[in-house]
Amino acid sequence: MNKSISPFEKSAKTPKDDKVLLAQNEITDKKESEQGVVKKKDEIKIEELPGVGAATAEKLREAGYTTLMSLAVASPGELVEVCAIGDAVAKKIINNARSKLDMGFESGEDLLRKRLSVIKITTGSKALDGLFGGGIETGAVTEVYGAYGSGKTSLAHQLAVSVQLPKEKGGANGIALWIDSEGTLRPEFIERIAKAYGLDTNIALKNFRGARAFNSDHQMLMIEKIEELIKDQGLPIKLVIVDSLMSHFRSEFSGRGQLADRQQKLNKHLHELLRLAHTYDIAIYVTNQVMAKPDTFFGDPTEAIGGHVLHHASTYRCYLRRGKKGSRVAKLVDAPAMPENECIFVVTDGGIKDV
Numbered sequence: 001m002n003k004s005i006s007p008f009e010k011s012a013k014t015p016k017d018d019k020v021l022l023a024q025n026e027i028t029d030k031k032e033s034e035q036g037v038v039k040k041k042d043e044i045k046i047e048e049l050p051g052v053g054a055a056t057a058e059k060l061r062e063a064g065y066t067t068l069m070s071l072a073v074a075s076p077g078e079l080v081e082v083c084a085i086g087d088a089v090a091k092k093i094i095n096n097a098r099s100k101l102d103m104g105f106e107s108g109e110d111l112l113r114k115r116l117s118v119i120k121i122t123t124g125s126k127a128l129d130g131l132f133g134g135g136i137e138t139g140a141v142t143e144v145y146g147a148y149g150s151g152k153t154s155l156a157h158q159l160a161v162s163v164q165l166p167k168e169k170g171g172a173n174g175i176a177l178w179i180d181s182e183g184t185l186r187p188e189f190i191e192r193i194a195k196a197y198g199l200d201t202n203i204a205l206k207n208f209r210g211a212r213a214f215n216s217d218h219q220m221l222m223i224e225k226i227e228e229l230i231k232d233q234g235l236p237i238k239l240v241i242v243d244s245l246m247s248h249f250r251s252e253f254s255g256r257g258q259l260a261d262r263q264q265k266l267n268k269h270l271h272e273l274l275r276l277a278h279t280y281d282i283a284i285y286v287t288n289q290v291m292a293k294p295d296t297f298f299g300d301p302t303e304a305i306g307g308h309v310l311h312h313a314s315t316y317r318c319y320l321r322r323g324k325k326g327s328r329v330a331k332l333v334d335a336p337a338m339p340e341n342e343c344i345f346v347v348t349d350g351g352i353k354d355v
């Protein structure tokens with residue numbers, strides 16, 4: 001595979017200029033120092049691991065495994081594939097990385113410290129941020145589902161801008177990457193939202209990548225490409241949008257007998273998204289469709305598709321529907337340590353806003 005060809009294009013509206021990630025929000029400047037802070041804790045070099053000689057370290061590094069954490073969360077098959085080492089060696093390396101990292105139980109203090117380093121990306125609406133406990137969280141998968149026109153894609157556009165803001169303004173000083181399976185990504189909407197936030201629209205578009213996914217395999221391949229973008233180009237990706245997660249899976253595996261195959265493949269995809277979220281501390285925002293529940297007599301007769309596999313993988317689940325006077329109603333359905341709650345917001349030309 002030709003590594004230099006990335007499906008993630010800069011926005012079509014971006015002027016021809018290869019210098020991406022310019023001054024706005026000092027994204028490039030801050031990146032290095034921020035990474036430094038994150039790395040310090042596991043700054044043990046990979047050749048210090050028993051079983052990793054200089055040659056193997058070189059191979060691992062070339063394949064992008066530069067930190068203990070990246071090795072600790074890898075699978076043996078992955079290392080065998082990319083580094084041409086044996087299965088036993090791969091397992092040994094992973095186990096050693098895990099024991100060095102002390103990936104077992106951590107004290108409440110350490111856990112709290114980790115929680116405090118989580119970034120919450122603003123949705124543009126205080127009410128909606130509040131619902132999510134501050135915004136869309138890095139290191140987690142947030143699933144938003146709802147009917148046609150409920151605002152899922154609009155919120156994705158908003159987040160693609162929000163993520164670029166400095167942290168004190170509800171951003172993550174990073175860039176968004178969008179996997180578009182429905183052809184509904186609109187760079188001009190990103191431009192309008194950026195303008196409403198007083199950002200330089202050219203830079204806002206440069207700090208964004210989008211790609212169309214044509215089928216589920218293609219969609220899954222893009223996750224690998226995202227890792228390449230992070231490792232090879234050092235892009236400070238803080239948000240990955242998959243809009244929508246299920247449409248290809250749903251249309252490609254439509255027969256009843258294909259459900260198990262679909263769920264297996266979906267599980268793999270979600271696993272890769274989760275790994276991306278954890279390894280690089282990225283917020284994953286996925287949209288999902290709904291289906292009618294035929295046996296409902298009370299309440300809303302719709303539910304998200306994707307079954308248990310998706311339910312399990314999503315850290316936050318939120319249901320959107322149309323409300324009164326053009327507003328949207330968001331209901332937090334599933335979230336750690338948070339009550340089920342509702343709020344309303346509106347979609348405007350300048351993004352998501354409070355009512």
Ligand SMILES: Nc1ncnc2c1ncn2[C@@H]1O[C@H](COP(=O)(O)OP(=O)(O)OP(=O)(O)O)[C@@H](O)[C@H]1O
Nearest residue numbers: 146147148149150151152153154155347348349350
């Ligand atoms: N500038 C705007 N001002 C007000 N409302 C807007 C604006 N842009 C889009 N909308 C509203 O948002 C709706 C589209 O929402 P969106 O595309 O986010 O829905 P969705 O949940 O992604 O739907 P689908 O399931 O079809 O993908 C439009 O129907 C429109 O009502």
Ligand SMILES: [Mg+2]
Nearest residue numbers: 152153154184
């Ligand atoms: Mg949509």
